[in-house]
Amino acid sequence: MSSKHILLLVGDFVEDYEAMVPLQILQMVGHQVDTVCPDKPVGSHVVTAIHDFEGHQTYSEKWGHNFAITTNFERIVPDDYDGLVIPGGRSPEYLQLNEQVLEIVRHFATKGKPLAVTCHGPYLLSAAGVVGGRRCQAYPTLRPELERAGAIWDPPSAEFDSVCVDGNLVSAPAWPANPAWMREFLRILDK
Structure with a gap:
């Protein structure tokens, strides 16, 4: 497997496991991962949220960790990247309002580059019209x-640990799918 350059797009209250675990998996296999957030410079961080499934009608939310930003968002050149990872959590709710974020998403979607989204990350796909x-x-x-x-929506009865692959798009419903989600993303990156 040759080393790839991956962009990981986050914001405050990104889901902790959906940002941290993919970052570590991608780094473990030798990929270079740049973490970015609009209006957050290199050396700063976003705060994560930990979402859990505890038998309530929806997930619970707890304060997570500080997640380091390694690249300035304003300097991002999408052509420099081989793949894009969009975790869920609360951040996609407001990241979808940023036109530069949507342009980055459109770039990966229209160029057919590997694109991994999970949880609430697909808000950005919808907002970008892709x-x-x-x-x-x-x-x-x-x-x-x-x-x-x-x-x-595929499959119609998706479980929290399932994954869907459609060409360059790898999507999943939540962090319990991280193993399957990242396995499929790595498979597509390696093509």
């Missing part, structure tokens, strides 16, 4: 949003 006709998964509450944007 999910129409694509099979994907996300946290279940995003299903109406994605289907309105033209996405195909």
Whole structure:
């Protein structure tokens, strides 16, 4: 496997396991990963949130860790990257309002570069207008949003540890799918 250059897009209250675990997996196999966030310079951090499934009607949320930012967002050149990872959590709720974020997402989608999204990360696919006709998964509450944007929810009975692959797009519903999600992303990166 040759080393790839990966962009990991985060914001405050990104889901901890969906940012930290992919970062460590990608680094463990030798890939270079740049972590970026709009308005956060190199050397700063975002705060993560830990979401858990404890039998309530929705997930619980706890304060997570500080997650280091390694590259200035304003200097990002999408052509310099081989793949994009978009974790979930709360950050996609507001990152979808940033046009430069959406341009980055559009770049990866239209160039057919490996694109991994999980949980609430597909908000960015919908906002960028790149999910129409694509099979994907996300946290279940995003299903109406994605289907309105033209996405195909696949499989219809997705579990939290499942993964969906549609060409360059690898999507999953939440952090319990991290092993399958990252395994499929690595497979596509290695093509």
